[in-house]
Each structure stands twice: as C-alpha cells, then as structure tokens.
Amino acid sequence: MSINFQDRVVIVTGAGSGLGRQHALSFAARGAKVVVNDFGGNRDGTGGSSEAALAVVEEIRKSGGIAIANGANVTDVLEVKALVEQTVGEFGRVDVLVNNAGILRDKSFSKLELQDFAAVVNVHLQGSVNCTKAVWDIMRKQEYGRIVMTASAAGLYGNFGQANYGAAKAAVIGLMNVLHQEGFKSNIRINTVAPMATTRMTEDLLPPAAKQALVPERVTPAVLFLSSEDAPSKMILSAGGGAFAAAAVMETAPVYIPDTDLSPEYIAQQIGKIADWTTAVRYENADQEIKRFLELVLSAR
Known part of the structure; x- marks a missing residue:
C-alpha cells in the first residue's frame, strides 16, 4: 500500500518549526497542497511573526511542491475563519487538518497563575476546536475529511509541572471521541497523535542522546498514516524516535454491590x-x- 496525498489540500497549524514543519514538508513531498499556518510566536505564545511560515513555504516550493503561508492565531475565531477561506479560495477544498499548534508555560500547580493555565488551554484545546469547527461543514459537504489532534503523554499519564498542558492534551482526546461519532457518517475520520520529539518546546528538557533520537522526522509518518485515505478513526497513536504504540481509554468489568453492603x-x-x-x-x-x-x-x- 502506497500512501500519497496527490491533489489533497492539507492545513497544518503551528507549521513554522518543529513537528509542524516536518509534517508540512512530508505532506508536500507526497503531493499535497499545503497551507503552512504559524502565528510565529515564542514558545510561551508571546510575540508573532510570519517569517517561520514563509521559510517553510519556500522550502516546499524549492522542492517542487505547492504551499502557501498563513499567520492566523488559532485562538482567534475570525483569523481562523480567514485561514480556511484563504485555503478554499486558493485550492477549492480542505481534505486534511492537523491541529499541531501549541505553547508551553510550565510551572508547578502551586506557582501556576490562572492566566497561564487559560493561555495554554486556549491554544491547545480551543485552538483545535476553532480550526476543526472552521473546516467541519466543508468536510461534511464534500463527504471527506481527515483530522489529526495532537495530544501528549502529559495528558495521557501526567507530568509534573504541566497541569495546564496536560489538561488541554487530555481534553483533545475527549473532543476526538465525540467528533468521531458525529463525523464518521460523512467520511470524516479523526485521530490523535501523542508525539515525543525534540522541538523548541522540549529541547531544554531532554538529555543529548534523547535529542538525537527523538527528531520530528521519526514522528511525522504516524501523522501521515492517520491522515491517509484508509486511516482508522478514533485512534490514539503514541510516536517517538521511530517507536509507535496505540493508547486507549479502558474500563474494567463493573462489579455490582447490593444495597445491604453498599458503603x-x-x-x-x-x-x-x-x-x-x-x-x-x-x-x-x-x-x-x-x-x-x-x-x-x-x-x-
């Protein structure tokens, strides 16, 4: 089986660097028309510049691919709407959305300011909601869509100092679970990748050997698989360093306790x-x- 994206239109958010950049390059290499979205902010979400997205577009075009840049902030509904309008205006449709944009503001919960909690949730969760909502009816009408959420081990299992990040990453899995049911009849398949990779968000947290092993190129094949025509739906795929595992929410068999013993x-x-x-x-x-x-x-x- 050969997976290609010839004539498919793909939006990748947060595609100016790290994982998003690699996703965009790889989609383009397999024939996709790619919209490289990046707000151009710092790791904590402050600032903003179009340079990173434009640089990725230039890389794609030099390799013979087709791409355009977009600087929408995924937390801004009007900017996201304009992103999708630009995509449809340029390419006529949207086939794949990869919700990759993210920020970090790590602190232990006792030191975490509520505005920093809200900011992280707003990008990871609400940003994914905004972008998904903007393409949803388009995908329903064309009866084709592939959406990839980006979660994390912090959301699946917890990680010290990342209450905001972990909460947002767990929430996108809940979002996937519901949208899988609502979109499946319209041939919209929605999955989640939980990556482990060396990016600007993680580079100061990893030892040298891990940095060399956990390059984004070893995660992106999972995203392309989850975005493909024959993709599954409602799958959580952990990926890092060339290793892959499926994750799932599971529940034990219920045990009944009669009222006489209920305590x-x-x-x-x-x-x-x-x-x-x-x-x-x-x-x-x-x-x-x-x-x-x-x-x-x-x-x-």
Whole structure:
C-alpha cells in the first residue's frame, strides 16, 4: 500500500518549526497542497511573526511542491475563519487538518497563575476546536475529511509541572471521541497523535542522546498514516524516535454491590476485584458503558 496525498489540500497549524514543519514538508513531498499556518510566536505564545511560515513555504516550493503561508492565531475565531477561506479560495477544498499548534508555560500547580493555565488551554484545546469547527461543514459537504489532534503523554499519564498542558492534551482526546461519532457518517475520520520529539518546546528538557533520537522526522509518518485515505478513526497513536504504540481509554468489568453492603468500606474490600484489569474492555461510545451498567444493575436487582 502506497500512501500519497496527490491533489489533497492539507492545513497544518503551528507549521513554522518543529513537528509542524516536518509534517508540512512530508505532506508536500507526497503531493499535497499545503497551507503552512504559524502565528510565529515564542514558545510561551508571546510575540508573532510570519517569517517561520514563509521559510517553510519556500522550502516546499524549492522542492517542487505547492504551499502557501498563513499567520492566523488559532485562538482567534475570525483569523481562523480567514485561514480556511484563504485555503478554499486558493485550492477549492480542505481534505486534511492537523491541529499541531501549541505553547508551553510550565510551572508547578502551586506557582501556576490562572492566566497561564487559560493561555495554554486556549491554544491547545480551543485552538483545535476553532480550526476543526472552521473546516467541519466543508468536510461534511464534500463527504471527506481527515483530522489529526495532537495530544501528549502529559495528558495521557501526567507530568509534573504541566497541569495546564496536560489538561488541554487530555481534553483533545475527549473532543476526538465525540467528533468521531458525529463525523464518521460523512467520511470524516479523526485521530490523535501523542508525539515525543525534540522541538523548541522540549529541547531544554531532554538529555543529548534523547535529542538525537527523538527528531520530528521519526514522528511525522504516524501523522501521515492517520491522515491517509484508509486511516482508522478514533485512534490514539503514541510516536517517538521511530517507536509507535496505540493508547486507549479502558474500563474494567463493573462489579455490582447490593444495597445491604453498599458503603465505602465495602468498596475498599472489593477494590481488588473492581480494579481487575484483566477484565478491561474498550467502549466505542458512552451508550455501551451505560448499557453494560444497566444490564448488570437491573439483572442483579
């Protein structure tokens, strides 16, 4: 199977450097018409410049590819709307959206200012919402769309000093879960990549050996797979250094406790059985979990 994006139109946010830049270059190398979006801000989201996006566009064009630059701030709904209007005006459609833009403002929770929490959530979560909303009806009408969210191990498992970042990254997984259900009938497939890579956001956190191993080029193939015509939907794919793993939210089999025993003490006695991960399953949607609980409860009562 050969994956290509010939005549596909791809928007990559935060594509001026790091992972986004590599995603844009790789889509273009496989035939896509690429919109290189980058606000051009600093790692913490301050500032702004179009130079980074224009430089990536120039790289693509020198290699024979097709690309345009856009400087929209993903937190600004009007700028995002203009981004999508520019894309459709130039290329006629939008086939793929990669929500990659992000910032960091790391501090332990006791020292974290609420405005820094809001700023990070606004870029990672609300920015993904804004961009996805702007392309959603276009993808529905053309009955084709591929959307990739960007999560993180911090959101899946937690990381000290990243309450804002971890909360936002966990939230985009919840967003994916719902949009998968709403978009699947219109051939919109939506997935999440959880990358481990050396970028300007992580370079001062990694030892030298890890920096050399975790280059963005070893993550991008996962994004291209999740954006392809035959992509799955609702997949979380962790990727770093050329290693890949699927992640999932799972739940153990429910254990019924009758009213005669229902107490926190009895739950404590039964917690080993309740948390028996050998019984764990994945639910395709919330209804499946509710149905399972109700069947158990109603049959037991």
